[in-house]
Structure formats: structure tokens, C-alpha cells
Amino acid sequence: MVGVIRLNENLERQAQAYFEELFVVNADPNWPECTLSDIGSIVAGGTPSKSKSEYYADQGIAWITPKDLSVDKSKFISHGENDISELGFSKSSTKKMPAGTVLFSSRAPIGYIAIAQNELTTNQGFKSVIPNENIGTSYVYFLLKNLLPTIEGMASGSTFKEISGAGMKxxxxxxxxxxxxxxxxxxxxxxxxxxxxxxxxxxxxxxxRDSLLPKLMSGEIDISSLDI
Structure with a gap:
């Protein structure tokens, strides 16, 4: 697993370095100023009532929370801990977003970033970006990473900092x-x-590993006869 993680991190560094080369170090001063709303559609999420069990499903519509991104540090995400039902979707303000959407946690904390592998929804802790067709997911992903200090500086709130939808746009x-x-x-x-x-x-x-380790610890699997 360590080798897989290191290889993935190396690939990430390559892409990050190329982004900085093209868009930071060699940025054209004549590129016009704009805002994130010109780069893609900014989409907020919502939470179906937790008191309605019928609003949630074992295998329903993928629904992501910042907690999911805190537990799973992967770059790509398809589902979170909980799915919501079609009824729950219809009774909340959350929106379905296509694969390739860049998820961005807007509070508690600001700055978890992941890419949707499939159509999904989020709770209100996100201000996600659906890239415009001529922009693309890769650019938006690294742009948000680069803009994180700016976004954090624009956040407000007394209990915890949050960037609003209008602020994100x-x-x-x-x-x-x-x-x-x-x-x-x-x-x-x-x-x-x-x-x-x-x-x-x-x-x-x-x-x-998680399935084998308890069996090894309990002796259910005996490896004493293995010639290692």
C-alpha cells in the first residue's frame, strides 16, 4: 500500500508542478480578470431531515459530507457514509451534480477538495464547482487548491469560518x-x-488487510507452517 500511495503522490506533484508552470510562473498578464462563476457553476448542497428514516437509503443517491472527505483522503469519491433516497432528495435543497464536479468544503473546515466519480449530491457544507465545458475538471481542481488562501480570507463567521455561495461566486x-x-x-x-x-x-x-488481520490475530488463520 505504501508503494501505491507514493506513486499516487508523485503523479500529483507532477500535475501540480505543471499547473504552477503554466498558470502561476508563466501566467500571461493580459489574461482577463474574472470570478469563479465564470469558470463554472457554483452549487450548494442540503440535508434531508435526519428524523425521517425514509429520506435515507442503503443504496440510493450518493450524498457527501465534509466528514466523508476527512475520513477518506482520496482524490476521487463516488459515495459517502450515507446515501439519500429519491424522496429525501425531493424534500431537501441538495442538487444532483455530474461526474467531474469538483467538490469544495465551504465550512468546518474550508478546503477539502475531491472530484466526483459519478453523479452525486452533497450537504450544505459544500460550494462545489461544475466546470464549464471549455474549462474542464483538471484545471478547476488545481485552481481551487491555488485559490484556497484567497477563499479562506473571504470567509466569515463567529463560530466557524464559512464561504457563502455569493462569496464563492x-x-x-x-x-x-x-x-x-x-x-x-x-x-x-x-x-x-x-x-x-x-x-x-x-x-x-x-x-x-482489515479482513485478514483480525483472523491472524485470533489464530483463525495459521501461518506458522509458511516458509517465509
């Missing part, structure tokens, strides 16, 4: 040349695919 950035964005997305595409595969392999190995 107004986060200042620039609009790079679309050909440069496409160059970056093309570079990232095989990297992101490999990272998805590596994360799936890491989850498989973790599940195997």
Missing part, C-alpha cells in the same frame, strides 16, 4: 487562454486516470 481569478487550459487538461487526463486506478487498488488492499 465572486472569488477573483483570471481566464487563461483556452488552448493553454486544454494543454493542461490533456496532460492531466492520463495522470487522473492512473490515480483513480491506484486509489481503487489502495482501497482493495486496505479492505483485504
Amino acid at each position: 465572486s472569488v477573483p481569478t483570471v481566464m487563461p487562454d483556452v488552448n493553454i487550459i486544454q494543454l493542461f487538461n490533456n496532460f492531466c487526463e492520463p495522470i487522473f486516470k492512473e490515480q483513480e486506478i491506484l486509489e481503487a487498488e489502495n482501497r482493495r488492499l486496505s479492505a483485504l
Whole structure:
């Protein structure tokens, strides 16, 4: 598992370095100023009433909370601890978002970032970004990482800091040349695919370890005769 994690981290560093090269170090001063709302659609979430068990399902609509991202540090996410039912979806303010949406936790804490592997929803602790067609997921993912200090600085609140929907939409950035964005997305595409595969392999190995370790500890599986 350690080797899988290190390989994944190395791929992440490659993509991060290329983003900084294209959009930070060699940023064109003539790129026009814009806001995040020009980069993609900003989508908030919602929570069905916890007192209505029928609003939740074992295998329903994927519903993500910041806690899910605190437990699972993966870059890609398909489901959280709980799913919601179609009824729960219809009775809440949450919205369905397509695969490729970049999830961004907007409070408690600000700045968990993950990519939706499939259609899903979130609770109100997110201000997620559905990338515009000519922008793409890879660029938005690293852009949000780069903008995190700015977003944190725009957050407000006495109990805990939160960035509002209006605040998220107004986060200042620039609009790079679309050909440069496409160059970056093309570079990232095989990297992101490999990272998805590596994360799936890491989850498989973790599940195997978790199922075997108790049996080894209890003696249910005897390895004393193995020639190691």
C-alpha cells in the first residue's frame, strides 16, 4: 500500500508542478480578470431531515459530507457514509451534480477538495464547482487548491469560518487562454486516470488487510507452517 500511495503522490506533484508552470510562473498578464462563476457553476448542497428514516437509503443517491472527505483522503469519491433516497432528495435543497464536479468544503473546515466519480449530491457544507465545458475538471481542481488562501480570507463567521455561495461566486481569478487550459487538461487526463486506478487498488488492499488481520490475530488463520 505504501508503494501505491507514493506513486499516487508523485503523479500529483507532477500535475501540480505543471499547473504552477503554466498558470502561476508563466501566467500571461493580459489574461482577463474574472470570478469563479465564470469558470463554472457554483452549487450548494442540503440535508434531508435526519428524523425521517425514509429520506435515507442503503443504496440510493450518493450524498457527501465534509466528514466523508476527512475520513477518506482520496482524490476521487463516488459515495459517502450515507446515501439519500429519491424522496429525501425531493424534500431537501441538495442538487444532483455530474461526474467531474469538483467538490469544495465551504465550512468546518474550508478546503477539502475531491472530484466526483459519478453523479452525486452533497450537504450544505459544500460550494462545489461544475466546470464549464471549455474549462474542464483538471484545471478547476488545481485552481481551487491555488485559490484556497484567497477563499479562506473571504470567509466569515463567529463560530466557524464559512464561504457563502455569493462569496464563492465572486472569488477573483483570471481566464487563461483556452488552448493553454486544454494543454493542461490533456496532460492531466492520463495522470487522473492512473490515480483513480491506484486509489481503487489502495482501497482493495486496505479492505483485504482489515479482513485478514483480525483472523491472524485470533489464530483463525495459521501461518506458522509458511516458509517465509
